[in-house]
Amino acid sequence: MTHKKKSSTKVSSILKKISIGLWIISIICILTLLYFIYDTNVVPIKYLIPLTVIFILFMTVHGFFVINKKTRVWFLILIDILAFVFAGTQVFACVKINDTLSFLRKNLGAKYETNIYNVVVNVESKYESIQDLQGSSVLVVQDMDDMTKVVQSLEDKADVEIEYSEDVVESLLAVSNDLDMVILVNSGNYDAMISTDEDYSSKVKVLDTIEIVTEVVVEDSGVNVAKEPFVLYLSGIDTRSNALPSKSLSDVNIILAVNPKTKNILMIHIPRDYYVQIHGTTGLKDKLTHAGAIGGVNLSMSTIEDLLEIEIPYYLRVNFNSVVNLVDAIGGINIYSDVDYSFTCWTDRSCSFNPGYNNVDGQCALAFARERHAYETGDRHRGENQEQVISLIINKITSSTTLINKYTDILNALNGTFETNLTTDDITSLVKMQLDDMRSWNISTVNVDGTGAMSPTHSYPNQNLYVMNPDQESIEVAIKRLNEILETPDE
The missing domain is CATH 3.40.190.10 (Periplasmic binding protein-like II)
Structure with a gap:
């Protein structure tokens, strides 16, 4: 009997030490996770306060039962198991948050x-x-x-x-x-x-x-992107390597006007061959795509600012790998082909599309976004395809199942394949705003139009190149829609 009592006491002593160790580990994990959560500044106050209270309450209750000598062994084991699972979840969360912060600090605020x-x-x-x-x-x-x-x-x-x-x-x-x-x-x-x-x-x-x-030194735009409307220039450059040369042809030119108050996003596609006056030049006009090759993204932005009479504080430059890697990471997208015939993409003969919905991987999503030869309206239709691909990617990424299941894959797919002057604070404030109200976004499109012609350009004054002469009426419509989206409703 005495032997059994001593054995039982020894087991209880070992269990008590294990419980105390798990309690200390749990405290460290909770405090570390709280530090990461507060440091990211992503979680809204209405979630942050209850979350902090729950964590502190768990630490207190756990500690009480560990220290209390009257706690039954079976209950102490149960508490320890819960603490172990809780600590593991917290470690996992800390790793994911740290990965996210590292990704944002590496890729945002083009340094x-x-x-x-x-x-x-x-x-x-x-x-x-x-x-x-x-x-x-x-x-x-x-x-x-x-x-x-x-x-x-x-x-x-x-x-x-x-x-x-x-x-x-x-x-x-x-x-x-x-x-x-x-x-x-x-x-x-x-x-x-x-x-x-x-x-x-x-x-x-x-x-x-x-x-x-x-x-480079990134200047503060002075815009609070979580509260104020803003404009972003999306530039897609024709390169398959991870390098993003500062001067490159911009084959994709899309303006995104974002109003966080009304939850509206307007996408405006501008054809790469649009015949515009390059900012700071006189005389011959040039293709919009050439602005990127002459003076980089800043010259492209200034040229579009002149065209659409707006201020563009932000840009996002992506290469072709961005599209391929991202679509593959989220498990493909369902593209809708709105023509009543099948076609094979000119830029990638391995990719074919039938009328209606087509489930595609990254390679064929890119081919679809680049295709213009299959359409009577050429570059105009290509712009609509590009907007469709962007919308599909946004919608799939923002779905909860994709974001949870493919989170790490998405970060890995994007790492090093884009460049932006948006800062970590800009992105985290947008995420915080979205988590706070959880309202859905309304995405609309309007495109500027024109007529094809052969003309000399500022870059090639002695050659006649294909250009698209802008249709002023379509530009005025785009400017009007921009102003409507960027209006802030009275509080």
Whole structure:
């Protein structure tokens, strides 16, 4: 009998120590989770106060039963099991919150810009690598923001003689006809030439690329995105790598006007070939897509501000990998083809669409968003497709099941594939606002229109390129709708 009593006392003592240990671990987990929750500033006060009270109450009750000598063993075991499960849930939540904060701080508030430059030679040139340029002459096109750094980087790779040219187009055309010529040009202008002349890429080759990364200072827009209407420029650039060159053709140009008070979002698609006056220039107009190649996202934004008579404080630049990775991460989307015939995408022959709904992966979602040859209205229809893909992605991501089940996949898919000047505070305040009222968003679209024509441009004054002359009436309609969305109702 005495032996059994001693054994029972020993078991109780061990259990008590385990319980105290679990209680301490539980306290640490709760305090850590509360710190993360308060630090993110995402949870609204109406949820935060009850949540804090529940956590503190659990710690107190747990501690009371652990310390109380009259607590029955079976009840103490039950409490310990609950505490263990609770602590595991809290650790999981802390990891997810930390992953989210790391993702936001890494990808938001664009801290750096990357300028990419191509060393271009004739396709039949004797040069096979950058080392082959030793002692050769290189023509540097003076369209660079980092001239000294770029030239120094080139000279570090090969001992070359530097010459300069101010004519981008003439230099690009010359190297396609000269076997001995070597030029160094911004990748945006190189891509623009390829989009202008489909055969150009078969006439030249890129011998090497030089990347110059520069730190940038993001200015505070002064907009409270959770309370005030704002405008965001969505720019889709034609690149499959994870790199986001600061100067690049913008093949997708969509304006999103967001009113957090009325929960309205207006999307305006502007065709890439829209014939507009590039901000800061006079004389010949140019394709809107060329603005990105000439002066980057800021020039594109300024040009659209002039066109639509609005201020655009925010931008989001995405590359093609963004779409492919994100759609795959959320398990595909159901695209609706509104034409009464089947077609195969011109940009990806492996992707075909039938009339009605088509469940597609990221690769074919991208092909659908880029398709224009299958439609009579060409780029106009492509813009509608792009808006449909964006809406489908937003709707699927914001569904609770997708967000819970695919959360980590979504973060991994987006990591490093976009650039924005929205800050972490901007995003967390939007999330907090959404959690606070849980109202649904109304997404509408309006597109500017025009007529196709052949015309010289500011970038290519000696060539007739396909452009779309803006329809002023459609622009005025878009401006009117913008002003309506951006109006703040009286409190």
